[in-house]
Amino acid sequence: MKKAMSLILALSMAVASLTGCGSAASGTAETESAAAGTTFKIGGIGPVTGGAAVYGLAVKNGAQIAIDEINAAGGVNGAQLEFNFQDDEHDAEKSVNAYNTLKDWNMQALMGTVTSTPCIAVAEETNKDQVFQLTPSGSSVPCVQYDNAFRICFSDPNQGLKSAQYIGENGLATKVAIIFDSSDVYSSGIKDKFVEEAPNQGIEVVAQEAFTADSKTDFTVQLQKAKDAGAELVFLPIYYSEAALILAQANTTGFTPQFFGCDGLDGILTVENFDTALAENVMLLTPFAADAQDDLTKKFVETYNKNFGETPNQFAADAYDAIYAIKAALEEAKATPDMSAQDLCPVLETAMTKINMDGLTGEGMTWTADGEVNKAPKAVKIVKGAYTAMD
Amino acid sequence: MSFISYLINGISLGSIYALIALGYTMVYGIAKMLNFAHGDIIMIGGYTIFVVMNTLGMPPILGVLVAVVVCTILGVTIEKIAYKPLRQASPLAVLITAIGVSYLLQNVALLIFGANTKLFTSVVSIPAISLADGQINLSGETTVTIVVSVVIMVGLMLFIRKSKTGQAMLAVSEDKGAAELMGINVNATIAVTFAIGSALAAIAGALLCSAYPTLTPYTGAMPGIKAFVAAVFGGIGSIPGAFIGGILLGVIENLSKAYISSQMADAIVFAVLIVVLLVKPTGILGKKISEKV
Numbered sequence: 001m002k003k004a005m006s007l008i009l010a011l012s013m014a015v016a017s018l019t020g021c022g023s024a025a026s027g028t029a030e031t032e033s034a035a036a037g038t039t040f041k042i043g044g045i046g047p048v049t050g051g052a053a054v055y056g057l058a059v060k061n062g063a064q065i066a067i068d069e070i071n072a073a074g075g076v077n078g079a080q081l082e083f084n085f086q087d088d089e090h091d092a093e094k095s096v097n098a099y100n101t102l103k104d105w106n107m108q109a110l111m112g113t114v115t116s117t118p119c120i121a122v123a124e125e126t127n128k129d130q131v132f133q134l135t136p137s138g139s140s141v142p143c144v145q146y147d148n149a150f151r152i153c154f155s156d157p158n159q160g161l162k163s164a165q166y167i168g169e170n171g172l173a174t175k176v177a178i179i180f181d182s183s184d185v186y187s188s189g190i191k192d193k194f195v196e197e198a199p200n201q202g203i204e205v206v207a208q209e210a211f212t213a214d215s216k217t218d219f220t221v222q223l224q225k226a227k228d229a230g231a232e233l234v235f236l237p238i239y240y241s242e243a244a245l246i247l248a249q250a251n252t253t254g255f256t257p258q259f260f261g262c263d264g265l266d267g268i269l270t271v272e273n274f275d276t277a278l279a280e281n282v283m284l285l286t287p288f289a290a291d292a293q294d295d296l297t298k299k300f301v302e303t304y305n306k307n308f309g310e311t312p313n314q315f316a317a318d319a320y321d322a323i324y325a326i327k328a329a330l331e332e333a334k335a336t337p338d339m340s341a342q343d344l345c346p347v348l349e350t351a352m353t354k355i356n357m358d359g360l361t362g363e364g365m366t367w368t369a370d371g372e373v374n375k376a377p378k379a380v381k382i383v384k385g386a387y388t389a390m391d
Numbered sequence: 392m393s394f395i396s397y398l399i400n401g402i403s404l405g406s407i408y409a410l411i412a413l414g415y416t417m418v419y420g421i422a423k424m425l426n427f428a429h430g431d432i433i434m435i436g437g438y439t440i441f442v443v444m445n446t447l448g449m450p451p452i453l454g455v456l457v458a459v460v461v462c463t464i465l466g467v468t469i470e471k472i473a474y475k476p477l478r479q480a481s482p483l484a485v486l487i488t489a490i491g492v493s494y495l496l497q498n499v500a501l502l503i504f505g506a507n508t509k510l511f512t513s514v515v516s517i518p519a520i521s522l523a524d525g526q527i528n529l530s531g532e533t534t535v536t537i538v539v540s541v542v543i544m545v546g547l548m549l550f551i552r553k554s555k556t557g558q559a560m561l562a563v564s565e566d567k568g569a570a571e572l573m574g575i576n577v578n579a580t581i582a583v584t585f586a587i588g589s590a591l592a593a594i595a596g597a598l599l600c601s602a603y604p605t606l607t608p609y610t611g612a613m614p615g616i617k618a619f620v621a622a623v624f625g626g627i628g629s630i631p632g633a634f635i636g637g638i639l640l641g642v643i644e645n646l647s648k649a650y651i652s653s654q655m656a657d658a659i660v661f662a663v664l665i666v667v668l669l670v671k672p673t674g675i676l677g678k679k680i681s682e683k684v
Contacts, residue, residue, distance in 0.1 A: 211653065214613055222653060225649060272509045
């Protein structure tokens, strides 16, 4: 409900800004960006204050590490990268303002925005101005509805698809029950796609149990029905606060299936006073595990820890990959720093569909023309209160 | 066997509704106003216990006692500041004020504790009862909630019938003006009603958060509304009615989730409510009010 409302608000705001000052703004961008110098100017937008600040800060920091590495290694096509990150407080209107600020700075490509609702609003603007946009973490479908927008993370429905594939390919279970929030687009979007894909993976969905925002305290019936249906695995495409309750109630009723969730479960271990023993063996589909042992992850985690004093999360990794994807696309397109954002946009669009890169969040990542990423899903398992990578 | 399990889970959910509904119905029955902030006083009770138990590291029983004191003071204060000046105003004005108080409490909690979910440690340490080889589980929280609800229901009925304050409450509920003429302090009686109602909210908060252990500033809102429905269902103003209404609501909700559709459960609950009110407009145990001319 809240998501739907904010979506409507975001769209109406985007439309309002289109009709309002559209023509004047795009005019200045074209004339000024011709005077670009010898560096590539990459803009970033995300919430670094307010309730969603944890995501925006992670993206800002993760991207900065990538920028520093690339510049230290000689830049892109012989030119250095300049990075300018603006705050949007997870607000669609402020996000469009941040975008206009970056346009005045002669940004040539945008890495952002971090959260879905502002991202949809900004995508309207970048499409109108023809500025290349790559969001690290905007997972809602309309974030990349235009040709000029791409993303690093999976879309919401794709998480359902990839979850079903992961469960099927790794033979985790054949009988699966789903408990989902029918009043939330994120949750029901993932669930619908999962149910659609399940038969292809030899998975039998034995129970589909819903709850709504108005009745999300008692899950005993949903759990009992899953148990009676013989579910070996319970799929939870929901956020962590409800999942914490489900785990606690499953524990008291003595029901111990494998639990499997998506990126909404990321954060369950940080709920204040949560007994992490309840989450033991819970699996979640998230593209990044900070304790993975490959060299790229180890180096990234070490640098992040040294520079920012904490362990990076999935969002930081998405941003790191986003900057490297922009670098790869610039190289593929043989772009030069004197090109304007409008000149760069079509060549980067083509280049994105041709590149193939190994990043923190996946190996051999490729992109389709509709902006979606192709990469193998990764899952982590909670072992002794910490995320552990699975193969 | 699963039917019995669904039934027990329904009773367990219903006993929480019943406990909250007792506070609602008591205030309505005597002060003749709907205290929509009741659910949020429950939430404040939950946070109080959380702070006492987890931040200060005190035992659960002390947490519940502190919560009862805090909620009682809060309830009386709210009554004094927000409701008492409106004693002569239209019931609609009081209702809107109550909704305002409800939002005020939610936002104050949001400011102090933030929006992040907190996990509540159960105040109940009774082990679960396992029947029929573990097929049926009755958690300690459920047992305690049912017992506490019954005890409070009986206690309230005795208090109102036998004690002097209780008699004064009955008199105020029947006719404020006449009660005042008979020498009853109406304002003091209503204040006592709010004190008792809020103390019950603290206990309901302890048991609600023990059974469903996530604590957010909106924890009390939805159970509060469901309990209000339960109170209307059983006949608002009637104390045993609130208990029966709460249990029935929980059982209907869980059985329709189990046998009809988990998506339709709320719709079914409210459809049943409409049917009951069409047949018996004052609720199951509601008194028939005949206006004297």
